[in-house]
Amino acid sequence: MTLTHLTKHQSDRLGGFRAFADEHLAPLADGFDAEQTLSPEVVALLAERGYLGATVPEALGGAGMPMVEYGLLSEQLGRACQTVRNFVACQDMVALSLARWGTPEQRDRWLGRIVSGEVTAAFALTEPGVGSDAKAVATTATRDGEEIVLRGAKKWISFAQTADLFLVFASLEGQHTAFLVERNTPGLSVEPVRGLMGLRGSLLGRITLDDCRIPSARLLGRAGMGLAFVASNALDLGRYSTAWGAVGLAQACLEESARYAGRRVQYGTEIANHQLVQQMLADMATDTMAARLLCHHAGVSVEQGDPDAVHHTLMAKYRSSTVAVRAADHAVQIHGAQGIGAEAPVQRYYRDAKVLEIIEGTSQIQQTLLSAYAMKAARS
Structure with missing residues (x-):
């Protein structure tokens, strides 16, 4: 499932992101998880495709990627491998900080080398x-x-x-x-x-x-710009990437579960025909699309300079991460005993999903901020 109101350019880019993730990242994800590492070859490949420092303006050596497009990239990276998605986000947070707040000397020294993958x-x-x-x-x-x-x-x-x-x-x-x-x-x-x-x-x-x-x-x-400007802007980008990455993880859970439910036979029929499994698949599909729409709205909001864009990103991150946890829980449940084995991707999804509720601001922090936003909006 994908968004129906993407432009042709965005749809074409999405197809390219998905093909890249399927070919180059998904086959390595279990290995990165088991070995607790990330290969330099993948870093070089990401740089070659222009996926590092992607939001940095072209004038400063980046790809100048619009936010919706960056979100589509983050979703596909997250669907294939959360380690890679997290790596790209971390590089981009520092690269964006250099692009916005760095001196010419600082940019010359590091920015281009981060984008090229020479420096991590x-x-x-x-x-x-x-x-x-x-x-x-x-x-x-x-x-x-x-x-x-x-x-x-x-x-x-x-x-x-x-x-x-x-x-x-x-x-x-x-x-x-x-x-x-x-x-x-x-x-x-x-x-x-x-x-x-x-x-x-x-x-x-x-x-x-x-x-x-x-x-x-x-x-x-x-001095004094560390939290209010440098960290705040970088964390907004990291939160946005995490939100889309959580959608990608939920989508991976849905795809893996649908394939398994279509071939696993119990009581004389595929488990996809059992109503309780159908309910879980229906919830996964609906929740994932709803989270994706929130993320898309946040991206459009940033691109249009909406003063509420930060809060739209908070909403996207809060809801997408909780959706990912629920989808991963359903995915393991649908797989049953097969889902808790080391060879099952869904057990990795389950572990990764929980982390997404913690990084870039816990769900409880998001709730606090969004509650204040809702109260302010109600009084205006």
């Missing part, structure tokens, strides 16, 4: 004791002449194990600020975080900044 990046916001309450960041930055000294720790940072560049958020003179830190900077160390429930190929790590000295020119934007 990590978005280092979350800390061991700081998750959703990002303004409470405990990592500090202190000026020392022409240098800045970073002290603190970050955790649950996607692709930290292999990243060449970290976008680090710290408090500078009491102001939430963003910094660009290269991997080989003395005082920076990375400890792998393994054994995750889902998105197991995302190479998470804990970053320690022990008197880590960087030039003052590595400050991104201005």
